[in-house]
Amino acid sequence: MSPIQYEQYCAKILNHTGWRARTTVASGDQGADVFAEKNGIIVVIQCKLYYSANVGNKAVQEVYAAKGFYNAHKAFVVSNASYTNSACQLASKLGVFLIHHDDLNRLDSLLVSSAS
Secondary structure (H helix, E strand, C coil): HHHHHHHHHHHHHHHHHCCEEEECCCCCCCCCEEEECCCCCCEEEECCCCCCCCCCHHHHHHHHHHHCCCCCCCEEECCCCCEEEHHHHHHHCCCCCEHHHHHHHHHHHHHHHHHH
């Protein structure tokens, strides 16, 4: 699977769960690979398909910037891989969600639990 196919795969999962999700343009996306909306909630997602490394700070920084650029309510990094400790610390501080693509099916419950 290519990175572009992975972005499309993530958007497809969200669309199957009631979100209106679309991939952004390949360049100039301002840090968001997928833009999704449901019930007035806008989320931006940075997708990282990694086979030999953990996802680091750069992905968190990019999606955090995208959250501001797109006026999104929440920001997510989605990957098939794990995350570095540094990425976890930064995401926690910035309120960015770090999830596995298997968790996209339960995005609604992740958002509800974060609100409480």
